[in-house]
Amino acid sequence: MECSVCHSKLVSSTTRGISRAYDRHRSKVSSEHRALNILLVVGDCILVGLQPILVYMSKVDGRFMFSPISVNFLTELAKVLFAIVMLLIQSRNQKVGEKPLLSISTFVQAARNNVLLAVPALLYAINNYLKFIMQLYFNPATVKMLSNLKVLVIAVLLKIIMRRRFSVLQWEALALLLIGISVNQMRSLPEGTTAMGLPVTMGAYIYTAIFVTVPSMASVYNEYALKSQYDTSIYLQNLFLYGYGAIFNFLGILGTAIVKGPSSFDILQGHSKATMLLIFNNAAQGILSSFFFKYADTILKKYSSTVATIFTGIASAALFGHKLTMNFILGISIVFISMHQFFSPLSKVKDEQQNGVMELTDAQDNNHRSKDASSFINMTAGANEEL
Amino acid sequence: MECSVCHSKLVSSTTRGISRAYDRHRSKVSSEHRALNILLVVGDCILVGLQPILVYMSKVDGRFMFSPISVNFLTELAKVLFAIVMLLIQSRNQKVGEKPLLSISTFVQAARNNVLLAVPALLYAINNYLKFIMQLYFNPATVKMLSNLKVLVIAVLLKIIMRRRFSVLQWEALALLLIGISVNQMRSLPEGTTAMGLPVTMGAYIYTAIFVTVPSMASVYNEYALKSQYDTSIYLQNLFLYGYGAIFNFLGILGTAIVKGPSSFDILQGHSKATMLLIFNNAAQGILSSFFFKYADTILKKYSSTVATIFTGIASAALFGHKLTMNFILGISIVFISMHQFFSPLSKVKDEQQNGVMELTDAQDNNHRSKDASSFINMTAGANEEL
Numbered sequence: 177m178e179c180s181v182c183h184s185k186l187v188s189s190t191t192r193g194i195s196r197a198y199d200r201h202r203s204k205v206s207s208e209h210r211a212l213n214i215l216l217v218v219g220d221c222i223l224v225g226l227q228p229i230l231v232y233m234s235k236v237d238g239r240f241m242f243s244p245i246s247v248n249f250l251t252e253l254a255k256v257l258f259a260i261v262m263l264l265i266q267s268r269n270q271k272v273g274e275k276p277l278l279s280i281s282t283f284v285q286a287a288r289n290n291v292l293l294a295v296p297a298l299l300y301a302i303n304n305y306l307k308f309i310m311q312l313y314f315n316p317a318t319v320k321m322l323s324n325l326k327v328l329v330i331a332v333l334l335k336i337i338m339r340r341r342f343s344v345l346q347w348e349a350l351a352l353l354l355i356g357i358s359v360n361q362m363r364s365l366p367e368g369t370t371a372m373g374l375p376v377t378m379g380a381y382i383y384t385a386i387f388v389t390v391p392s393m394a395s396v397y398n399e400y401a402l403k404s405q406y407d408t409s410i411y412l413q414n415l416f417l418y419g420y421g422a423i424f425n426f427l428g429i430l431g432t433a434i435v436k437g438p439s440s441f442d443i444l445q446g447h448s449k450a451t452m453l454l455i456f457n458n459a460a461q462g463i464l465s466s467f468f469f470k471y472a473d474t475i476l477k478k479y480s481s482t483v484a485t486i487f488t489g490i491a492s493a494a495l496f497g498h499k500l501t502m503n504f505i506l507g508i509s510i511v512f513i514s515m516h517q518f519f520s521p522l523s524k525v526k527d528e529q530q531n532g533v534m535e536l537t538d539a540q541d542n543n544h545r546s547k548d549a550s551s552f553i554n555m556t557a558g559a560n561e562e563l
Numbered sequence: 564m565e566c567s568v569c570h571s572k573l574v575s576s577t578t579r580g581i582s583r584a585y586d587r588h589r590s591k592v593s594s595e596h597r598a599l600n601i602l603l604v605v606g607d608c609i610l611v612g613l614q615p616i617l618v619y620m621s622k623v624d625g626r627f628m629f630s631p632i633s634v635n636f637l638t639e640l641a642k643v644l645f646a647i648v649m650l651l652i653q654s655r656n657q658k659v660g661e662k663p664l665l666s667i668s669t670f671v672q673a674a675r676n677n678v679l680l681a682v683p684a685l686l687y688a689i690n691n692y693l694k695f696i697m698q699l700y701f702n703p704a705t706v707k708m709l710s711n712l713k714v715l716v717i718a719v720l721l722k723i724i725m726r727r728r729f730s731v732l733q734w735e736a737l738a739l740l741l742i743g744i745s746v747n748q749m750r751s752l753p754e755g756t757t758a759m760g761l762p763v764t765m766g767a768y769i770y771t772a773i774f775v776t777v778p779s780m781a782s783v784y785n786e787y788a789l790k791s792q793y794d795t796s797i798y799l800q801n802l803f804l805y806g807y808g809a810i811f812n813f814l815g816i817l818g819t820a821i822v823k824g825p826s827s828f829d830i831l832q833g834h835s836k837a838t839m840l841l842i843f844n845n846a847a848q849g850i851l852s853s854f855f856f857k858y859a860d861t862i863l864k865k866y867s868s869t870v871a872t873i874f875t876g877i878a879s880a881a882l883f884g885h886k887l888t889m890n891f892i893l894g895i896s897i898v899f900i901s902m903h904q905f906f907s908p909l910s911k912v913k914d915e916q917q918n919g920v921m922e923l924t925d926a927q928d929n930n931h932r933s934k935d936a937s938s939f940i941n942m943t944a945g946a947n948e949e950l
Contacts, residue, residue, distance in 0.1 A: 345732075345909060348900045352739070355893050359746055362889060502749060506742050510897065513735045522732060522909065 213472050216464065217480045223461045224484035225491065230457055233450040241446030247455060248304045249425040250447075254459035255418035262411040286408045290416050292401040297420030299394035301428060310387050320361055325388045327354045330474050333396040338403075340473075345523035350475075352514035357482060360489075360507025395477070399469040410470055414463060475518070482511055600859050603851065604867045610848045611871035612878065617844055620837040628833030634842060635691045636812040637834075641846035642805035649798040673795045677803050679788040684807030686781035688815060697774050707748055712775045714741045717861050720783040725790075727860075732910035737862075739901035744869060747876075747894025782864070786856040797857050801850060866902055873898065 267278045276282060310319050331350050334340040342350070402413055468477040486508050493500050517523060654665045663669060697706050718737050721727045729737070789800055855864040873895050880887050904910060 344907075345904070348904065351896065352900060355896055358889075359893055362749075362893075502745075506746055506749075509738065509742055513739060517732070517735065520731075 213476060216468055216472060216476070217483065219464050220461070220468075220477075220480040221484040221487055223457055223464065224481065225488050226457055227454075227461075228488065228492075230450065230454040234448070234454050236448075241448075242451055243445065246429070246444070246447075247451075247458070248301075249422065249429055250455045251458040251462065252418050252422035252425050254455055255462050256415060256422055258459060258463060259411050259414040259418060263409070263415065266409065266411060283412070286405075286412050287416060289405050290401065290408055290413055292404065293398070293413060293417040294420045296394045296398035296401060297417055298424055299390055299397065300421060301424035303391045303394060304425070305428065306387055306390060310383065317361075319387075321358060322384055322388060324354050324357045324361070326392045327357075327478055329388050329392040330396055330478065333392055334399075334474060337396050337400050343523045345520075346518050349514045349518035349523065352510050352517070353479070353482065356507050356510030356514055358507075359510060360485075360504055362503050395465075395469070395474045398466070399474050402466060402470040406470075410466060413470070414466055417466065418462070479515055479518070483515075486511065600863060603855055603859060603863070604870065606851050607848070607855075607864075607867040608871040608874055610844055610851065611868065612875050613844055614841075614848075615875065615879075617837065617841040621835070621841050623835075628835075629838055630832065633816070633831070633834075634838075634845070635688075636809065636816055637842045638845040638849065639805050639809035639812050641842055642849050643802060643809055645846060645850055646798050646801040646805060650796070650802065653796060653798060670799070673792075673799050674803060676792050677788065677795055677800055679791065680785070680800060680804045681807045683781045683785035683788060684804055685811055686777055686784065687808060688811035690778045690781060691812070692815065693774055693777060697770065704748075706774075708745060709771055709775060711741050711744045711748070713779045714744075714865055716775050716779040717783055717865065720779055721786075721861060724783050724787050730910045732907075733905050736901045736905035736910065739897050739904070740866070740869065743894050743897030743901055745894075746897060747872075747891055749890050782852075782856070782861045785853070786861050789853060789857040793857075797853060800857070801853055804853065805849070862905070866905070869898055870902075 263278065267276065270276065327350055331342060331347070335342065398417070401417075402410070405413065465477060468474070468480070489504060489508075490500075492498060650665065654663065657663065714737055718729060718734070722729065785804070788804075789797070792800065852864060855861070855867070876891060876895075877887075879885060
């Protein structure tokens, strides 16, 4: 390009140099980010894949001997234990001069900052009870179908709470994810329910809304709480989250014991080595979720669970010689197209320009990033709210 | 923008003026084009919607009294008749100085130029026979499912024959169209066939490939033949196409008469006023198709048929109080997302730049456009072949 008046060259080499530096910075950040995401998804797939095997092993004569409520409490305890062990390991490996992880002052300040984690902990505890209630009102297949709506509710909540922006293509991709999972599940529906056999009473609508919103709210608020205190160690955050969780679940067991009598208080009744493995697997899934929420997001967690279900389906077909149904094939095709569209650069066109600006800020205060964790949230959430 | 050396303004007003003129030209062309497309789709929906009513009326005691083969021949004759009537009307409305439509020299030259139309006419005639053969080898539900693959085959053929370019998003949209139609159809499949009950013998694969390729090839080659002689009146092109069609179908009837005896030669046997309406509707659908192929494309025709089927489904549910099935709702959601993605400007990003260049050429030779119809094909098909 040339000036039309004085014919001097107009390319500015300094601008180019800076933009190249940013490009390099950005590609380094995104490749690290991608590696972490892949690790999270692979881990999730393994844990979700082990689940049905452990459930099968936990059954005695085809049924569970333990109280389902006790599983939630024991899982929370296992997660607390894991968080403590990880904190001890992390504090041993700390370098000289770093803020000590295990000092009382750190703990008290972190506890005060992360008090928001009580909200998702309470919501998760409520959700565990809701699951039982819902199954009294609806048949399990309908509950499963309704659960799929969570994908869209999560997206709406991310938009409101995290101020995340989604392109039209990404909304369509999320709708396709919902549809894909539903198509896959339709094969397990009994004959009658395919004709929109959903209850239409006002009460049922309210129950459905609560049933879908509470766990979605829990996940999104968890993401918000974990990311808003980005400089607190994730193990410390987990300790608080699961500590609150254990308390709420314990209160639930206490309440049940008061209503139903003290026999239901014996939480270890009917457990075996297999059920302990099941609880350990549940705990590991929960911990992995917190990594998803802090370092990736709730949507990736949702896609990851879906991919895990798909691989479990394919693996069980290959191992036990099941035939793959038409529904399964159509369903997973939709899910994979949805995934490609959601994470495609094409669907992020508008965000790209903003990220460029955010990364400028990001590069400038890269050293004292831990002091300004809110910039990270802004970066992931998008700077302007789309109205 | 300013020159960094002499500080003179660099915006060229002439360039802007030209680009504005092109923008106006382009938006005028695209709004006319959109109006035509909407008209085509609405017409198609009405004709397709009338079809089941006319089929119902044509039945006597629940079955057809006429030979199905005779319907094809009579339909071709009706189309020929319609083309002649339209040609007469068009030639009466011709202005002084225009090339006469009905002169023998015009006719002979057009016939020579449009000899390619014999190819789709032959393919359509073959397809009419194939339909009967396929139903001997597969059950009707499987045939219906296999027919859905045509969407993708048509896209591949458009890429090869018309050199059309599709973005990744458009390929995904076409895959979604195929999946959406399949999900919708699954409700009509018998229980056993959902478990991938497709035949797996080599012969079946070959039959399937032929069954899917022949009609797709017919449509795409029809589009190619109609567009490559863009300056020939569409009614004259129709006259040739359906003339060839009538000849090929007549040869088929002759062949049947030789094999089965002269009784099958009585093509008017069992027809009533209702069957004549059915034939008239078939003919109108065929003529509308040729408008799709010449002024829009085969993909829009495919989407149009799908939307027509959806509206018929909704209308019959509203009129006869059928319940909408889960399959139907999931299926049409996929189809509408697919349609939005296929025609979204986002999916045409790469083509936009090329169209800009094409329209430059287009505007320059706008007056002698009829002499250079190939530029229109290039414009619609995209200039470079994507390898």
